[in-house]
Amino acid sequence: MQLTARSVEGCADRAAVSTQVRAHIADVATQLHAACIFIEQYGGAPVRLAVLPEYLFTSYPGRIGVGDFAEKVAFDVDGPEYAALGKVAQDRGLHLAVNAYERDVHFPGLYFQASLVFAPSGDCVLRYRRLNSMFAPTPHDVWTAYLDHYGIDGVFPVARTEIGNLSAIASEEIVYPEIARAHALRGAEVFVHSSSEIGSPNPTHKALAKRARAFENLAYVVSANTAGISGTALPLASADGNSCVVDWRGAVLSESNSGETFTAFADIDLHALRAARRKPGMTNYLARQRTELFAHNPQVQPADRLANTVPTRDDFRRAHDEVIARLDREGLI
Template identity: 30%
Template structure:
């Protein structure tokens, strides 16, 4: 099949129902309702005869999300498998509409009992799951999911190091996935680009209860990730929360599509349920990449030495004992803060003392 060089990417910013924690039957209904709404919006952005949409991105936690502080056993209750009966619904929609769909689910996996993962994945127009990306960052403060680095040796032995930053090489370009807070760690987008990504899909669930500066900086980070990697970037955030302790508009929304120079080609302003789409021109991108740009001259060997000496989050830190609650990873975070101070990298703040 020849490559498709010109098409549209769509971002879906849906309403999202919190799934039931205790009632298994209701939980199934909630998950199916979330998927049904996504599928309805997929129908919308691919209808009316003037759509050139071939690629669709949806938010993090948009299918089986739950927003409260829970232990790992409670989290596992609301998780599912990827692939599984729920991804099959998305697969049928992808086949029906002949599109690629990126989605996110909380996943359990037979290879890692007693754990759950934050999993973003890409479904192809043939219904197959082409790539899976288990979120690598932000379990030190948000939810107690396991990440590949936490079980690094076992993960790499089973799937290979290339599974950490997977890229789907398709007839509409090379597609990689970045999940929510991973955007704030440039290495995630950079490593995905280094594996060939031309289009980065950012599946996110950014809240509105951050400071104005935080919301502004998320937008700036998307510009930076697109520009520094010469990648198109399409970000989908949650539109409205239903049935949760948090407010309906606790998402700041602002789903956006970025050109590979970082500029915004289309965006939503604020929360609320909506969709946007924007153009992709792979030939323009490939032409730009044939000229000097940052990744071509990256000093990888130089930077690697600095990373090796940094007292950061170690691989296999939770290989023996699964993460049981967010307190486990927060304790690790505080250990690293103290370690940097002991090494003289950081200096502790001093309390204000009035004479």
């Protein structure tokens, strides 16, 4: 579903944010219902998986401080917003993949960008938190404590469902092959990718990466982009278009143009994917991996840099500058 993200910048407080978000969820439920009916009449099969864009219900934090955004905007893990989204999945009888910013009681003052999947039961069966971000906290920034609470399977979760093994990739993480590979090596067959990115008739970095992540892992990529972001100073369609479904061979099965639409829909053939993964040959890139070769790569971004710290936006930029300077000193760039 390629839909317009709505910024909550204009909301006065957390109560106003919640009211706007709940209204938006209701609107999306109506759109999803209509789209499912059309697709089922068009293709003759029920819709089993729907993917929504990145930060659809709040937009991005912008210049709002980390602590302030966590307090005013970020969802609670057991909050009413997620309960409402679970009910949407339950009412439609499908798996619903969403992306939002959320708080964690173990890390006060911070928020994480989370990709979740709700099952037809309404239960959350997958919670993945973005690991690589320029201006937002990630689990890697509080790595030691995060592993203590959630373990490595909580970092790279895979949901084993009746429609296949699902995992999530958030936004620009699609250009980092290691993240998709870590999920694939844990059994992921379908990557749900919530994004808010520049659309173009030319191949963008993300568009190229979606195809690469699919064929190198023998996995499907279901990628939902925003249809613009409303309520900000940016021109509306700055992040719009090119939602797509890519098969395990890297072929784009369907792709949307610009605007709000459901037209990036396709069939997922798990039998063909599983057969390919079990067939010896040069194109079985997943089974040909030699992962031990890469266990001792040089460190780039350090872990635990936000332990016991609530950062400012300038702190993120300063840390990035320090990494570049260190890699330069060490002759690595």
